[in-house]
Amino acid sequence: MRTLLIGLAASALLAACATPAEPPAPAPAAESQLIADLRILSADDMEGRDTGAPGGERARAYIVQRLEAMGVAAPPVGRLQPFTARGRHPQGPRDFSGTNILAAIPGTRAGNRWIVVTAHYDHVGVNAGQIYNGADDNASGVATALALAAELKARPPEHGVIFAFVDGEERGLLGARHFVEVPPVPLDSIALNVNYDMTARADDGKLWVTGTHQHPNLRPILEPIAAVGNVSLSFGKDTPQDTGADNWVEASDHAAFHAVGLPFLYFGVDYHPDYHRPSDDFERVTPETFTNATTLSINAFRALDRALSR
Template sequence: MFSYRRLTLSSVAAALLLAGCAAPAVMPPATPQPPAFQAQLLEDVRVLASDEMQGRDTGSAGGEAARAYIVGRMEALGVEAPMMGRLQPWEMTGRSREGAKTWNGVNVLGLVRGTRAADRYIVVTAHYDHVGAHGGQIYNGADDNASGVATMLALAAELKREAPEHSVLFVALDGEERGLLGARHFVEAPPFPLSSIAMNLNFDMTARAETDGKLWVTGTYQHPQFRPILEALPAQGAVALAFGKDTPQDTGEDNWVEASDHAAFHRAGLPFLYLGVNYHPDYHRPSDDFERIDPGVFTSSTRLAIDSFRALDRALDR
């Protein structure tokens, strides 16, 4: 998650290789099969948040290694590349500890075609970059945002098993911590007209819901048509959806409308929802490590995110 109040950024060492909505139909929640589902979910976070990735800073060898891992996972799942290709490179000016700087990043794209509204797209995003290393410590960013990428990959696997109604473009975004750079580039140079995007669903920090037992949904104040769709969803385990952090009364770090990549879609006039957990003591600290994640809580949170996608997919454009 991008913080306007706290930016701990630095360089990195080398690493490895490579629209209108109807009321929701009554449906059972998505139920990916354990234990393989949980095992893969945790493995994705473990790899992306390992010391070998050196904090996944934009433009670094660690960021390149994370990108190669995500590409490999998408290809293993059979998620096709869109016509423009798997990778979307960009060059933009963003923030650094020393001030404004030109950054070179790369977004990773994957497409799953829909069965009912194939020409309408739900763009599912999660940023894979983090803040690198600083003061001799690696900021591994397990929750921020290896977790969101893992949730996105779990959703991709689910949609390969049971196709969505809308086409889905998965975008692993780079440069979020440097000023939402990858998301800003995507909406400036999309692979298809912005008018064909039904909505953006952004995952950022989906693991550590034990703080309050909630997976927060931001954006229903701006797009109230989405709220009744998601309010109907039951909790998964100890994790339930909560709505807010998006009204004029929510100020500072309690307002998440501009807090992550969905802000770029919002500024472009596109419908958005953001799913993420509350702040916790390890946020933007070297202690945001894989070992701090409760497997059961993270699994429940991800299943709830998948349920949310399914509900939105079935209700949109009806």
């Protein structure tokens, strides 16, 4: 997340991108699917999910498996959207080969208008022998998006919804930029981008919404939404007075949509001491807080889906 603010064999894994991997070990009986997704995606065997690395391929296979198990179809262009792009690396710019994962749920009322939900599944991999598991950044946003997909599969949305689990965010928003360059639907049919990046650690009770300064018509839709447990929506990080690391307009994948003039809203928590450190682990997440933040995110999505185009 926020890369603009900071300067099981290979062949089997490639096959797993198209064919669901072997199912993981069953989750503990008391563990929800949301928490299981977070735990699995941020486990050591994902090796930090770096773009083009075996851990990233393994994470991709898991997400595809989850979508297939839920019966969430691919759009007509297909499930996978590969790309190659020049991106950031600690040792200098290099070319990365990544793959976005796509899914689509038809709308019941405004089916020719689309909401694109993004969540990046990559993280920064292994550095100096330490695994950067990226539980909050951004296994959490992926888990939230998967929970939303399950909800919309059970109760279809009014707008068509495309889910884009994008790759290469940490290397310069590579997957999101590729998505808007070759979108699966015309750009002018996209009503809104909703981006989830770091949704687990709302330890201060705030799930931030960035983008209502740029799109003030969206704020009245969200303001009435009640807190869920200990987590409520906060608005900001998007005004001229928000400078440096406090301005998130260009901070994650929504920036690629903003750059081409599309409305966006970014949902995420504030920085914490484990951000971009090897300590961003599953054990640091409070399941109840993450569950509340995800439920709040879904409530917000439902409100937006009902209100847009009316």
